[in-house]
Amino acid sequence: MKKLLVVVDFQNDFVDGSLGFSGAEQLEQPICQKIFQYRAEGAQVAFTFDTHGADYLDTQEGRLLPIPHCTKSTQGWDLYGKVAGLREADDPCFEKSAFGSPELAHYVAKNGFERVELCGLVSNICVISNAVLIKASLPEAEVVVDAACTSCADPEMNRKALDVMEGLQIRVIGR
Template identity: 25%
Template sequence: MKRALIIVDVQNDFCEGGSLAVDGGASVASRLTDYVAEHAGDYGAIVTTQDWHIDPGAHFSEQPDFVDTWPAHCVAGTAGAAFHPDLDVSGVDAMFRKGQYAAAYSGFEGHLAQAGDAEGTSDDSPGLDEWLSRHGITDVDVAGIATDYCVKATALDSARVGYRTTVLRDLCAGIADDLEPTFRDLESAGVRLA
């Protein structure tokens, strides 16, 4: 068994003060930093995902419905797309960016970020599943923002492609007041909650 930690979208725009802020986002950033400091040795890899929007089409709206359309957020190269300053990414093994030209909720839609590439990724850079497979990962822990959107989508895809998947509930922040439906959906798909 070789385990990876996937830290999902702990970015400024998803934390307090951001354009699409989730209550508790900054606290998640701090708690994840502490968690990684204590548990880095438990993981064969630690990776992050980032929304990295260039022109995501109808994903952005001036009259968002907050289901399929959203206010502009995490625009590539902006301060809003950067990791929250309370999240220490110095020990991260790989960063995956998603959503350049379309909505993307799951980290498994992302590609390895490439230094020097204006878009932040390259068409031939590996996707998250390919990268995890190459590194012999069998088990995945998922944490980050938002529990009921990108964390959920990432965990569901992780389980679907065959990783033993756990969502670390205390290291996530959600949008909905009631996250029980999200947790039921995850458990129904074989995702463990811890």
């Protein structure tokens, strides 16, 4: 089975930076374990990077969420903690200026993955956006989100995001 793990936006600004929240750091170890598991199985690992520039506050997202974050080439943009050290040079990486990555969706469809699992931050924005794009690009693939490897600042919103994903036939595990 052709498998892919997508680590979504596990960046400093979402863990302990400008948009960080209590508990986000606790996802580090489970995400590292996922990466080790996928690599041990010979499966591929990819990373997304929320990526903004100096004009962020002039964008629609910036006007609606006026907190600068994940400015390219800053510490906040970098992957968090031990996850950063697990990224390998040949891992596909997708910089995205919006919540979802059309490039990631195209990549998974072009490569015909049979199973795509997502983990990372944040569940109710970028994780759900990318899961939906992937499911739309590969409707017959198993798309999985591990609830133990994603979260957001609001526990109720996290639960709702996981429920919506299940309703879209995205398999939610680890609840």
